[in-house]
Amino acid sequence: MEQLVNLYNKAKTLNNNQLRKLIRSGDYIGQTAGLSKNMLQTNLIILEKQYALDFMIFCQRNPKACPLVAVTNVGDPFFKTLGNNIDVRTDVPSYNIYENGNFNKTVSQISEFWNENLIGFAIGCSFTFEHSLLRHGFSIDHISENKVVPMYSTNIKNEKSGPFENTMVVSMRIFKKYQVDKIINICKSFHWAHGKPIHVGDPNEIGISNIFKPTWGDKPRPLLKDEVNMFWACGVTPQNAILNSSVEFCISHTPGYMLITDIKEDAETPILQ
């Protein structure tokens, strides 16, 4: 555990290129919240070509949860519009392999799985607005404690596209009640990264019956009297939609373990200039 904390603290000192190099080498397989600040981080989905059109339409129709920031060419493992030499096979710290709607295993690179029929999708991530909140002086529990943000399945229905439907996944952070308006105002400009929260307050209203049992990530602490739960649409939503679909094979990042890009968080578009 101590070694992991040391490695995370070392990773905190690296820029986007250095960190991605370390991840590619296999020497960093940890989560990426709070790392490579100022640079866009993304969720990852890899699918077979036959599902690509329906999946892109799913993202277009659910832009709060699935802001699509890049797509590879079919069979080409590089995200050319996100940076120089970003290889989807090796540059994410941890991947989930799904088969026939079930989680199969977690791996640290996917070179053996990649083939000419696959296509990669990068989807915006809440770490982007988190960095902005940190810069504004807010404290975020899971970053302070090197944990994974708690994520929950909800009862908020997604817009359907082909086999993809299911409900939205949200991430949750605890803030003081008096800070809510300021936080909303900061987040609204990050439209590549989920924008404004989709819910503030009672978790039951969006179908979360036990806030201490997240579907992914680490258990949060109880609220203090002057605090509130804030929920954002989450880029794990497509994993949920794929799990519930007829898709036979899918690779994603492991929630919390994101792709680091060369795009600035406050860029007008996520396209490398």
Place this chain on the structure above:
Amino acid sequence: MEQLVNLYNKAKTLNNNQLRKLIRSGDYIGQTAGLSKNMLQTNLIILEKQYALDFMIFCQRNPKACPLVAVTNVGDPFFKTLGNNIDVRTDVPSYNIYENGNFNKTVSQISEFWNENLIGFAIGCSFTFEHSLLRHGFSIDHISENKVVPMYSTNIKNEKSGPFENTMVVSMRIFKKYQVDKIINICKSFHWAHGKPIHVGDPNEIGISNIFKPTWGDKPRPLLKDEVNMFWACGVTPQNAILNSSVEFCISHTPGYMLITDIKEDAETPILQ
């Protein structure tokens, strides 16, 4: 001409639903700048399914020119996420038919062309930020004069996807030099509608050799001494990319004659709630 002006002035008094009904009936076939203010207007592209994935990736990679705000299901002529009962076959005032890379003809509805293999794409439009500029007290020539905004092919290369490439199309408006910063600040929040201008000043710098010969739309007036040309990425860009591709058949709106939606211009996402 007088009848056209009267019809345009009548159209100006209608809300989005009334105006779309009038267009569907065939009684309004004019341009839509300055109409249905506050509601998102869109460019339209209809393609055969085989080109849909490459085209969606083209839009994703060129978000300034091609902000994708809706996609139909294949064979389904309704934009369900843009509003109630928006029929892509009848609800645009004027359509262009392209065959084998050539403009074929302009028609006022496309029911006879629609088939189960087609898919429709709606792309954000500069009329959205124009309405905001009007509300801020700016005057816009082509709206004051009921003309079509001048549009130009440029030398700004698009990001390639499949058969789609070519260069960006821009629209141009004349403003006072001292107004430029304020205008940029207003436009930047409309990320579904081209956002900030992509160029301000000398047209030659982006490959426009004669500002008085637009590729589409009406000829602009000469600049006064204290004025400047401002250029925005334009939703006609995909038409240009398709004309230059191997696509056999395509339908688009006629530049300037847009689809009126039920989405508010300042909505966080272009998805009907």
